[in-house]
Amino acid sequence: MKSYMGIDVGSVSTNIVLLDDKGDLIEKLYVRTNGQPINAVQKGLKKIEEKIKANGWDVEIAGVGTTGSGRKLAAVIVGADVVKNEITAHAVAAMNAVPEVQTVIEIGGQDSKIIIIRNRVVADFAMNTVCAAGTGSFLDQQAARLSLTIEKFSRMALNAQTPVRIAGRCSVFAESDMIHKQQMGHNLPDIIAGLCDALVRNHLNNVGKGKEILSPIVFQGGVAANEGMREAFRKALDAEIIIPENFEVMGAIGAALLAREKMLQNKDIKTAFKGFSTINCDLKVRGFECSECPNLCEVVEIYENLQILARWGDRCGKWTEGIQEQKNVNFN
Amino acid sequence: MSVKVGIPRALFYYYLFPFWKAFFEYLGAEVVVSPPTNKQILNIGVKTSVDEACLPVKVYYGHVISLRDRVDLLFLPRLVSIEKKAYICPKFMGLPDMIRSTLSGLPPIIDVNFNAVKGHRAYKKTVLKLGSNFCSSLRKINRAWVEAVRHQKEFEELQTYGFSPIEALRVLQEGRKEKKKKKIFDFSHEIAVLGHGYTIYDDFLSLNTIKHLNDLGAKISTAENLPINLLEEKAEKLPKRMFWTMGKRILGAALHYLESSQIDGFVYVTVFGCGPDSVIADLTERYARRRGMPFILITLDEHSGEAGVITRLEAFVDMLARRGKHENYFSSYGKSVDICQSTS
Numbered sequence: 001m002k003s004y005m006g007i008d009v010g011s012v013s014t015n016i017v018l019l020d021d022k023g024d025l026i027e028k029l030y031v032r033t034n035g036q037p038i039n040a041v042q043k044g045l046k047k048i049e050e051k052i053k054a055n056g057w058d059v060e061i062a063g064v065g066t067t068g069s070g071r072k073l074a075a076v077i078v079g080a081d082v083v084k085n086e087i088t089a090h091a092v093a094a095m096n097a098v099p100e101v102q103t104v105i106e107i108g109g110q111d112s113k114i115i116i117i118r119n120r121v122v123a124d125f126a127m128n129t130v131c132a133a134g135t136g137s138f139l140d141q142q143a144a145r146l147s148l149t150i151e152k153f154s155r156m157a158l159n160a161q162t163p164v165r166i167a168g169r170c171s172v173f174a175e176s177d178m179i180h181k182q183q184m185g186h187n188l189p190d191i192i193a194g195l196c197d198a199l200v201r202n203h204l205n206n207v208g209k210g211k212e213i214l215s216p217i218v219f220q221g222g223v224a225a226n227e228g229m230r231e232a233f234r235k236a237l238d239a240e241i242i243i244p245e246n247f248e249v250m251g252a253i254g255a256a257l258l259a260r261e262k263m264l265q266n267k268d269i270k271t272a273f274k275g276f277s278t279i280n281c282d283l284k285v286r287g288f289e290c291s292e293c294p295n296l297c298e299v300v301e302i303y304e305n306l307q308i309l310a311r312w313g314d315r316c317g318k319w320t321e322g323i324q325e326q327k328n329v330n331f332n
Numbered sequence: 333m334s335v336k337v338g339i340p341r342a343l344f345y346y347y348l349f350p351f352w353k354a355f356f357e358y359l360g361a362e363v364v365v366s367p368p369t370n371k372q373i374l375n376i377g378v379k380t381s382v383d384e385a386c387l388p389v390k391v392y393y394g395h396v397i398s399l400r401d402r403v404d405l406l407f408l409p410r411l412v413s414i415e416k417k418a419y420i421c422p423k424f425m426g427l428p429d430m431i432r433s434t435l436s437g438l439p440p441i442i443d444v445n446f447n448a449v450k451g452h453r454a455y456k457k458t459v460l461k462l463g464s465n466f467c468s469s470l471r472k473i474n475r476a477w478v479e480a481v482r483h484q485k486e487f488e489e490l491q492t493y494g495f496s497p498i499e500a501l502r503v504l505q506e507g508r509k510e511k512k513k514k515k516i517f518d519f520s521h522e523i524a525v526l527g528h529g530y531t532i533y534d535d536f537l538s539l540n541t542i543k544h545l546n547d548l549g550a551k552i553s554t555a556e557n558l559p560i561n562l563l564e565e566k567a568e569k570l571p572k573r574m575f576w577t578m579g580k581r582i583l584g585a586a587l588h589y590l591e592s593s594q595i596d597g598f599v600y601v602t603v604f605g606c607g608p609d610s611v612i613a614d615l616t617e618r619y620a621r622r623r624g625m626p627f628i629l630i631t632l633d634e635h636s637g638e639a640g641v642i643t644r645l646e647a648f649v650d651m652l653a654r655r656g657k658h659e660n661y662f663s664s665y666g667k668s669v670d671i672c673q674s675t676s
Binding site: 069084085086087088121122123124125126127210293294295296297315 | 644
């Protein structure tokens with residue numbers, strides 16, 4: 001059976017999905033990136049391969065799509081047919097899950113976005129700017145500060161009686177505000193619910209500024225697992241919030257759907273997928289500062305079995321394009 | 333040996349350089365320009381400038397320092413106003429003072445006051461007076477003025493043929509005769525890039541926004557590609573007079589593009605902490621939304637990672653592409669026919 005793979009390499013998690021030829025989900029995987037995207041992709045592929053073998057699935061990868069902030073890296077490692085930005089990928093996946101969707105709220109590890117869809121076309125979108133306040137990493141951090149698992153932290157907000165008001169503009173302020181409230185004797189559920197309210201308020205004011213948020217509203221991305229956040233959005237928007245079944249891997253699903261779309265439209269091209277053997281490849285990354293001009297570009301190089309695979313980061317393009325002439329490199 | 337006058341490649345370089353270059357050169361001076369912004373210039377600028385300045389001002393510091401030891405005079409004019417009843421951003425007014433109070437070891441600074449608020453005559457008078465420092469012949473100074481005006485005019489005219497200021501400067505320098513038309517490559521969308529010229533045309537500062545959009549198959553139009561009198565005329569329609577020259581032009585361009593069907597989307601490039609843009613960008617966005625014009629705001633600061641900008645631009649162009657594909661698929665009873673059926 002032909003199937004399509006989507007890989008979403010995010011700041012916090014790396015997600016891999018496998019779709020069948022109709023576009024339905026066969027398998028999904030959510031692994032923490034832990035700051036090592038290459039490792040995460042290899043680990044993820046390995047798990048997928050094991051799963052395929054264990055279940056005796058007859059699967060032929062007919063297309064691969066990558067997305068997320070590490071999409072370029074992942075594309076080089078596994079060989080991708082489609083390399084798409086997160087916004088398009090999330091929109092496609094949301095429309096696939098909820099065909100009549102008009103608003104997509106997506107909060108991930110480092111960024112949060114809102115996508116406005118009208119007539120099944122992205123009409124408008126916004127992403128958080130320079131600052132990552134109010135995204136998954138911050139919630140993670142707060143859960144860790146309170147020595148709670150993120151799951152427990154997420155449910156705790158639902159027990160709140162009277163959520164306190166927390167400043168949500170900046171995560172540094174939010175944290176000190178939380179500490180003040182806690183020292184004044186407010187109980188934890190009230191503080192956490194207050195935090196969720198603040199983050200939602202911040203999201204709607206900053207990212208969602210001036211956008212017409214119409215139902216159906218889909219909430220996806222890793223933070224959609226957080227029940228406190230779901231409830232806070234429900235309250236703030238006074239509308240039903242739809243959490244798609246595979247909310248945490250929507251980016252990957254979108255990438256796979258886009259790969260599928262492309263391969264179906266171009267029947268005569270073969271997938272660029274390098275096969276599961278990439279998990280055994282010895283991949284190494286090296287960075288250096290090019291000192292040939294005052295720009296001092298930080299160039300990244302990726303090696304596969306000591307052969308240069310790709311390079312980027314230079315402004316002039318000299319390194320990116322000059323791959324051919326590069327010899328093997330000693331990594332010791 | 334001729335006097336070396338240093339002009340930083342920042343801020344008003346992108347608007348008035350041909351004028352100053354022609355003027356000083358006619359009077360026998362040699363004009364030295366700092367190199368295009370690079371990491372070193374940015375780093376030095378950020379380190380030395382006052383903290384609350386915007387990025388283009390910080391970069392200006394870097395350019396001044398890179399000129400410091402190479403010139404006899406530094407031309408750091410105090411631009412208050414270049415036209416009647418409109419001003420330049422307040423940070424420009426304090427620029428020479430800011431530079432002088434923070435940097436040391438500078439060559440003498442030419443910091444004449446340019447103020448055309450009360451009319452063009454005063455402006456001309458300032459320029460002529462400036463010329464008298466270089467040459468005693470009034471006739472020659474007058475001719476330098478005429479020459480400078482001619483160069484400036486040619487520069488502005490070239491831009492209305494679709495050249496960016498950088499390209500126009502190159503054409504002027506090479507003195508090409510067949511300069512009338514800019515070659516146009518195949519493009520799928522035409523996008524208006526709005527913002528202050530010293531931000532959008534500085535490739536380093538703008539993280540190559542224009543180049544990335546070109547790579548994504550978009551043709552770029554900017555406020556500078558429109559004749560100034562057209563911008564004025566459009567900006568007249570604002571309910572309240574815009575008193576920043578640059579802001580007026582940006583809004584004039586936005587209003588013009590909203591009326592013509594030539595442009596598919598607006599990309600507004602601003603820097604963190606820009607005072608005028610807090611008003612201009614927001615106004616532009618409101619007008620764009622009212623007319624259903626796709627709009628995206630790109631806020632830049634010191635980060636040199638282009639990935640975030642590329643993601644946003646890519647998504648924006650994707651949106652335009654998917655929109656275009658679907659435009660003909662609206663059915664009459666309000667439910668859209670889905671072109672992506674194959675994916676669901």
